[in-house]
Structure formats: structure tokens, C-alpha cells
Amino acid sequence: AEVSTQSTGDCSDNKISALPESITSMSKLKRLDVSNNNLNNLPPQLALMDNLNSLAVEGNPLRAIRREIIAKGTVAIKEYLQLKLAPEDLEQDGPTIPDIQPDEIMMQTKTLEVDRKTAIPNDVWDQAVVCAIVRLSMQYCGLTVIPEQVINLRTCLQELELGSNNLHQLPPEIGKLVKLRKLNLLNNNLKELPEEFSSLVALEDLNLGQNKFDSIPECLYGLPAICNLIVSNNQLRSVEPAKLMTMTSLVCLDLENNNIGRLPPELSLIPNLRTLLVMGNTFKIPRADVLAKGSAEVIAWLKNKVPQP
Numbered sequence: 001a002e003v004s005t006q007s008t009g010d011c012s013d014n015k016i017s018a019l020p021e022s023i024t025s026m027s028k029l030k031r032l033d034v035s036n037n038n039l040n041n042l043p044p045q046l047a048l049m050d051n052l053n054s055l056a057v058e059g060n061p062l063r064a065i066r067r068e069i070i071a072k073g074t075v076a077i078k079e080y081l082q083l084k085l086a087p088e089d090l091e092q093d094g095p096t097i098p099d100i101q102p103d104e105i106m107m108q109t110k111t112l113e114v115d116r117k118t119a120i121p122n123d124v125w126d127q128a129v130v131c132a133i134v135r136l137s138m139q140y141c142g143l144t145v146i147p148e149q150v151i152n153l154r155t156c157l158q159e160l161e162l163g164s165n166n167l168h169q170l171p172p173e174i175g176k177l178v179k180l181r182k183l184n185l186l187n188n189n190l191k192e193l194p195e196e197f198s199s200l201v202a203l204e205d206l207n208l209g210q211n212k213f214d215s216i217p218e219c220l221y222g223l224p225a226i227c228n229l230i231v232s233n234n235q236l237r238s239v240e241p242a243k244l245m246t247m248t249s250l251v252c253l254d255l256e257n258n259n260i261g262r263l264p265p266e267l268s269l270i271p272n273l274r275t276l277l278v279m280g281n282t283f284k285i286p287r288a289d290v291l292a293k294g295s296a297e298v299i300a301w302l303k304n305k306v307p308q309p
Contacts (some may be wrong), residue, residue, distance in 0.1 A: 252274065
């Protein structure tokens with residue numbers, strides 16, 4: 001069932017197991033009926049909806065909220081949810097959901113592709129928020145900065161393609177995109193990443209290829225989910241295996257075409273590493289014939305060279 005952006009939302013009897021996060025930004029909502037569904041809990045952000053004065057939740061397996069609280073009605077439920085709010089929610093800095101009819105195609109695909117466009121109309125950005133897109137592609141757009149409208153998608157965006165632009169730096173606000181799983185920054189002019197990048201704890205796939213990094217940014221080492229890291233075609237002079245070994249999810253590491261003068265054997269100790277691409281660097285050992293045999297051989301060769309205690 002579609003939740004109205006007007007004053008009433010009826011999602012009753014729909015077998016819903018989770019409410020969409022976007023519902024909490026519908027500021028005009030006065031009455032919300034989610035009775036007789038499969039909800040285990042309610043988003044605490046409902047407590048911030050000032051106009052919401054009628055909340056029907058009966059007939060759900062709500063384990064976290066005691067029956068006596070539910071029996072007391074909307075005010076008691078909102079007071080309970082208020083106690084569960086995270087500090088950042090109290091800032092109320094989430095994007096306002098525009099009161100417009102969602103674009104059907106964008107609602108289905110959850111994708112916005114504006115590659116090679118240098119101007120994106122505001123109504124397109126509004127649709128992206130209303131439709132809660134999960135993928136945004138802005139490649140070859142001549143971007144020198146990331147538009148603030150991108151950060152407004154922080155409650156939903158999971159994939160962001162910013163390849164082949166002219167970005168020299170990323171804003172600290174990039175750290176608000178905490179749901180990002182894939183980020184493509186290929187072919188820009190980046191030399192560093194902001195400290196706030198370390199907040200992207202869901203990030204699995206990061207492409208920093210064809211930029212101007214001379215070392216792997218420190219903020220990446222604490223990211224728990226990264227499994228694919230591409231830093232090819234940069235200006236890396238060395239790598240720090242002790243730090244890379246903390247990246248326990250890392251499966252693929254692409255270091256091709258840099259200025260790495262020595263390949264540390266300890267790279268083979270990165271716990272789950274399966275693919276290691278290192279051709280096109282300045283080191284002489286291992287030799288090209290070893291590299292040509294592929295990742296498994298290179299990792300085995302390096303492991304054999306690790307100093308024994």
C-alpha cells in the first residue's frame with residue numbers, strides 16, 4: 001500500500017514487516033494506520049512527527065513495545081519512541097519529503113541516471129527524494145563539487161557513481177551517506193579523503209582508480225565492510241600491510257600502475273584476500289613471470305617470503 005503524503009496514511013491489513021524510513025519525513029501526516037500487519041517494531045523517528053496525533057498499531061507482533069503502552073494510545077507510544085531516538089535523530093536534519101506525486105518509473109527502478117548532464121532540475125532531485133532512490137549515477141557531468149542534493153539522499157542512497165568528473169576534494173558531509181555500499185570515484189583529481197569518510201561503515205565497493213593519491217587514505221583502514229578496493233593508476237609509492245591486514249572483509253585489492261617500489265610479503269596475510277593486482281609498478285621482485293600467473297600464485301609467492309618468527 002502506498003502511504004499518502006497528505007494528512008492520512010492507511011497501510012492496514014497489508015502484511016507489512018517494516019515501515020519505509022521515508023514515512024517519518026512526511027511532515028503533514030496526522031493519522032497513520034498500520035494495524036494488522038507483521039511489524040516487529042516502529043521507527044523511533046515517528047516521535048518527531050509533530051502533526052501525527054493518531055497512530056493505530058493494533059494487531060502487530062510488536063515485541064519491543066509493551067501492550068500497556070500501546071493500550072494508552074498515540075501520545076504514550078510517541079513518548080516511548082522518543083526515548084529510543086539516537087542523538088543524531090534529535091537534530092531533525094533529515095531531508096523534507098516534497099509533497100508531489102512520485103514518478104512511476106523512478107519509483108520502480110529506485111535509480112536516477114543523469115550521466116553527461118551539467119544541469120539537473122530541482123524537480124528531478126525532488127523526485128529522487130520522494131522515490132527514495134538507492135542508485136545515483138552522475139558520471140561525465142563536469143562536477144567540481146558534489147551537489148548538496150546528493151547528501152539529501154542520505155536516508156536511502158546505496159550506490160553512487162561519480163566517475164570521470166573533476167572532483168579535487170569531497171565534502172565532510174560525504175560521511176552522512178551511511179547506507180552507501182558502492183562508491184565509484186574513478187578518474188577524478190582526488191589526493192585525499194576527509195576524515196568523515198570513516199563513517200561509511202556499510203561501504204563494500206570503492207573505486208579510487210585514476211586519481212592522485214600517493215598513499216592509501218587512513219580513513220579507509222577502519223571500514224569494516226570493504227571487500228573491493230581499487231586504487232590503480234594513482235601515485236602510490238608504498239603500501240602498509242599492517243594496516244591493510246585490519247581490513248578483514250577485503251577480498252580484492254587493485255594496486256596496478258602506481259609507483260610502488262617494494263611489494264611487502266605481508267600483503268599475503270590480509271585475511272580474506274583472493275585477488276591482488278599489482279602489475280605496472282616499479283618493484284622488480286616478484287618478477288613479471290610470477291605476476292603473469294595470477295593472484296593466487298602471487299599471494300602464495302608472497303606468503304612464502306614472509307619472515308618466520
